[in-house]
Amino acid sequence: MFGKLRFFRSMSYQTKLLTVTLFLSLFPVLLLGYASSYLSVRSVQEEVDNNHRIILEQIEYQLNAFLSDLKVSTLQISEDLIVRDSFLAGISHSAFRPTMSMIDTLKKYRSVTRIPFGVTLLYPNHRQAYSTQTGLSGIDARYYSSIMKVIDPGYMGITIISPYTYENQKDLLILKPVSIENAIDGVVVLHVDITKFYEYLRRIDIGSTVVLVVDGQGRIVLSPHAEEIGARLSSTSSLYAYWTSPEATSGISELRGEKYSVTSFKSDQNAWTYVAMTPSRELNAKAWKMERLTWTMVAVIVAVWGCIAFVGYLRMYSPIRRISMKLTPVAGTKKDSVRIIDSYVSDMLETNQRLSGQLLEQLPLMQESVILQLLHDNLSESELLERMKQLDMAFQGEWFFTGIVEIDSLHEFMQMYKQKDRTSMLNELQAMLRGVFEANYTCITVNPQPGRIAFIVLTGRTDAATEEEIGAIGSEIRRKTREQFKFTVTAAIAPPVRYLHEIGRSYQLAQEYLGFRHLLGSDVTITRKDVVQSDRIQPADRITAKWYKRILTSMSEGDIALAEKQFNQMFAALPGHLPDFRMIKGILTYFLEEIDQLVCDVQGLTLQDLLGWNPYTELYQQNSLGSAHKWFANRFFPSIKQHIDRMTKDKSRRIADETLKYIHEHYDQDFSLQQLAGEFGVSSSQLSRFFKQAMNVNFVDYVVHYRISKAKEWLVYTEMSIKEISDKLRYTTSQNFTRVFKQITGVPPGKYRNDYRLHGGQPVKQEEEEEDKDLQ
Numbered sequence: 002m003f004g005k006l007r008f009f010r011s012m013s014y015q016t017k018l019l020t021v022t023l024f025l026s027l028f029p030v031l032l033l034g035y036a037s038s039y040l041s042v043r044s045v046q047e048e049v050d051n052n053h054r055i056i057l058e059q060i061e062y063q064l065n066a067f068l069s070d071l072k073v074s075t076l077q078i079s080e081d082l083i084v085r086d087s088f089l090a091g092i093s094h095s096a097f098r099p100t101m102s103m104i105d106t107l108k109k110y111r112s113v114t115r116i117p118f119g120v121t122l123l124y125p126n127h128r129q130a131y132s133t134q135t136g137l138s139g140i141d142a143r144y145y146s147s148i149m150k151v152i153d154p155g156y157m158g159i160t161i162i163s164p165y166t167y168e169n170q171k172d173l174l175i176l177k178p179v180s181i182e183n184a185i186d187g188v189v190v191l192h193v194d195i196t197k198f199y200e201y202l203r204r205i206d207i208g209s210t211v212v213l214v215v216d217g218q219g220r221i222v223l224s225p226h227a228e229e230i231g232a233r234l235s236s237t238s239s240l241y242a243y244w245t246s247p248e249a250t251s252g253i254s255e256l257r258g259e260k261y262s263v264t265s266f267k268s269d270q271n272a273w274t275y276v277a278m279t280p281s282r283e284l285n286a287k288a289w290k291m292e293r294l295t296w297t298m299v300a301v302i303v304a305v306w307g308c309i310a311f312v313g314y315l316r317m318y319s320p321i322r323r324i325s326m327k328l329t330p331v332a333g334t335k336k337d338s339v340r341i342i343d344s345y346v347s348d349m350l351e352t353n354q355r356l357s358g359q360l361l362e363q364l365p366l367m368q369e370s371v372i373l374q375l376l377h378d379n380l381s382e383s384e385l386l387e388r389m390k391q392l393d394m395a396f397q398g399e400w401f402f403t404g405i406v407e408i409d410s411l412h413e414f415m416q417m418y419k420q421k422d423r424t425s426m427l428n429e430l431q432a433m434l435r436g437v438f439e440a441n442y443t444c445i446t447v448n449p450q451p452g453r454i455a456f457i458v459l460t461g462r463t464d465a466a467t468e469e470e471i472g473a474i475g476s477e478i479r480r481k482t483r484e485q486f487k488f489t490v491t492a493a494i495a496p497p498v499r500y501l502h503e504i505g506r507s508y509q510l511a512q513e514y515l516g517f518r519h520l521l522g523s524d525v526t527i528t529r530k531d532v533v534q535s536d537r538i539q540p541a542d543r544i545t546a547k548w549y550k551r552i553l554t555s556m557s558e559g560d561i562a563l564a565e566k567q568f569n570q571m572f573a574a575l576p577g578h579l580p581d582f583r584m585i586k587g588i589l590t591y592f593l594e595e596i597d598q599l600v601c602d603v604q605g606l607t608l609q610d611l612l613g614w615n616p617y618t619e620l621y622q623q624n625s626l627g628s629a630h631k632w633f634a635n636r637f638f639p640s641i642k643q644h645i646d647r648m649t650k651d652k653s654r655r656i657a658d659e660t661l662k663y664i665h666e667h668y669d670q671d672f673s674l675q676q677l678a679g680e681f682g683v684s685s686s687q688l689s690r691f692f693k694q695a696m697n698v699n700f701v702d703y704v705v706h707y708r709i710s711k712a713k714e715w716l717v718y719t720e721m722s723i724k725e726i727s728d729k730l731r732y733t734t735s736q737n738f739t740r741v742f743k744q745i746t747g748v749p750p751g752k753y754r755n756d757y758r759l760h761g762g763q764p765v766k767q768e769e770e771e772e773d774k775d776l777q
Contacts, residue, residue, distance in 0.1 A: 037295045083103055088186045215274040243274065403458075408453075553599055653695070
């Protein structure tokens with residue numbers, strides 16, 4: 002299919018036009034011909050279905066009329082006083098006269114019906130049965146006892162029983178219980194030979210149509226084949242679906258090797274299903290005649306309309322060729338000039354739209370790039386003004402305040418939210434920041450790095466009141482952030498500057514202000530007046546930086562005891578340099594952040610993932626210097642030490658397993674303990690210790706024993722010579738290999754091979770077998 006599409010694309014426009022013209026001209030005609038043919042065949046089928054329904058409705062009417070007459074006769078007999086007296090008296094010599102009257106009465110009723118029937122009277126109180134066909138018998142004879150079992154004493158209505166429901170029951174039975182003095186004093190049963198129905202129905206002109214009637218139990222009540230009457234429809238029969246369908250249906254079914262068109266419906270009066278079947282060969286012959294006539298007419302119309310379409314195509318393409326010659330004379334001389342012109346114009350429009358769309362998409366990014374370059378002081382003022390003019394950017398203001406809003410716990414923020422959620426939250430935070438400032442000022446924002454928003458506020462004046470107001474707006478932003486989001490931010494605002502080229506220096510000053518966050522605490526607004534105390538804060542900052550480096554180095558080397566000792570020394574020095582516990586808590590929080598970064602770099606986890614609990618939350622809960630120190634000593638450092646010990650143990654087992662795997666895979670190569678230690682990133686002494694702890698044998702002995710075990714295997718199961726084995730196992734000489742082999746097994750290699758084969762495949766020594774198992 003795709004190959005045909007490629008072929009169509011490769012055609013010239015002229016050929017395509019001819020193809021499409023013919024297709025659009027002829028396809029409707031062919032479609033109309035197909036539809037006409039289909040509808041003609043469909044009309045034949047619908048006509049057959051309608052005829053079937055008419056036949057079935059007539060048959061249903063006749064059967065219902067016959068059954069109605071039989072029901073009337075049954076009811077009349079059951080209500081006849083002579084019959085009822087006979088039920089009470091029974092049949093005997095003492096009741097001779099009532100019996101004869103009953104027999105005459107039955108003859109009278111049988112003589113006035115359209116359909117001949119037999120009558121059986123059941124006398125349950127006298128255990129007798131009288132039949133007009135077989136005479137007097139016991140009630141247990143034939144199928145009479147089965148009839149008595151199904152009679153419901155609470156139901157005195159008429160019941161119809163299909164043929165062959167009971168053994169030797171060939172007739173259709175219509176029965177009615179009679180209650181006089183007892184629950185059931187007698188039962189009137191009419192016997193009808195069902196073939197009489199079909200003989201009557203054959204008088205109706207139904208041609209070759211076959212009619213079946215199936216009762217509610219799936220038994221065939223009426224059929225042209227006597228052997229089918231009374232049989233149940235099998236679930237595998239093609240007619241089974243028509244019996245189970247509660248609504249009128251039609252379709253094709255195969256019966257006795259021949260296909261039939263079938264129509265059926267279910268009667269509402271007695272739940273019998275009426276099925277009419279006509280051989281499909283009769284329908285096909287009629288449909289074929291109609292199809293042949295239809296397609297003959299279609300062929301004539303196609304021929305005529307094809308000629309008209311071809312002439313129209315020639316007249317339609319000539320103006321197109323003339324237009325293409327006027328537009329592009331060079332292209333017009335070629336075979337497919339229209340395709341060239343169309344391609345050229347389409348490319349121009351597509352390129353124009355693409356460039357316009359890309360420009361609109363990139364405009365915010367380009368503007369943001371200019372602001373970032375402005376913040377980092379990468380452009381001169383003239384270059385900056387030129388870029389701003391090109392991108393339609395205007396900074397209308399005489400003074401510029403530059404500031405930063407940054408998330409306090411960035412690691413927690415990165416772990417708590419997915420990338421899409423983080424981006425969405427930062428965009429909302431940025432929009433909120435602009436909204437707060439733009440109530441009074443013009444504000445420009447940008448995201449220079451994850452978790453940070455830089456802003457430039459344009460004002461028309463600068464004084465202490467304006468600077469105080471800008472700081473108050475920063476505090477308002479922090480308050481709204483706490484209310485709307487699940488994190489806090491710190492705002493750092495630099496003093497105002499007059500010129501654009503000074504904004505970069507102002508941004509650097511705001512970053513320096515932000516660096517005091519670990520001393521002043523999180524969720525604060527840092528302005529010029531907040532860092533006036535820098536003569537006291539900066540010595541503490543230098544002291545903590547020195548201790549941070551020492552403590553992190555000790556922790557990275559796994560020496561938690563030394564790290565804790567260094568921390569205690571740092572902790573003892575802090576109160577002498579910082580005025581209150583709030584600043585000390587900021588230092589400790591920053592210390593946790595540094596450890597968090599170390600854990601992330603080494604293991605790719607956050608500190609909270611490593612410990613299984615949130616250390617920042619617990620540190621914030623400490624309300625005094627003593628409680629904070631106790632928390633680090635009793636809670637934080639023990640948890641870190643426990644994890645480091647577990648990690649070291651896991652590492653030793655992992656390296657031992659990798660060493661064992663390497664020996665098993667490279668036993669036929671040269672390697673050393675030092676080589677493997679370098680491979681696994683540990684010292685040779687560490688590798689030797691890890692291996693001995695895991696295997697209870699040192700590295701060299703294990704390698705020697707494993708190679709000898711492979712040698713024993715090759716001696717027994719291969720024809721390799723001793724020299725080949727010694728060379729494969731990396732021994733310098735065969736004598737050296739023989740010496741080591743004998744030292745371990747007690748016998749030379751050649752004797753080991755001969756003894757093993759001489760003893761019929763049994764090991765020479767039991768201890769050798771156990772030794773081999775230990776090496777596996």
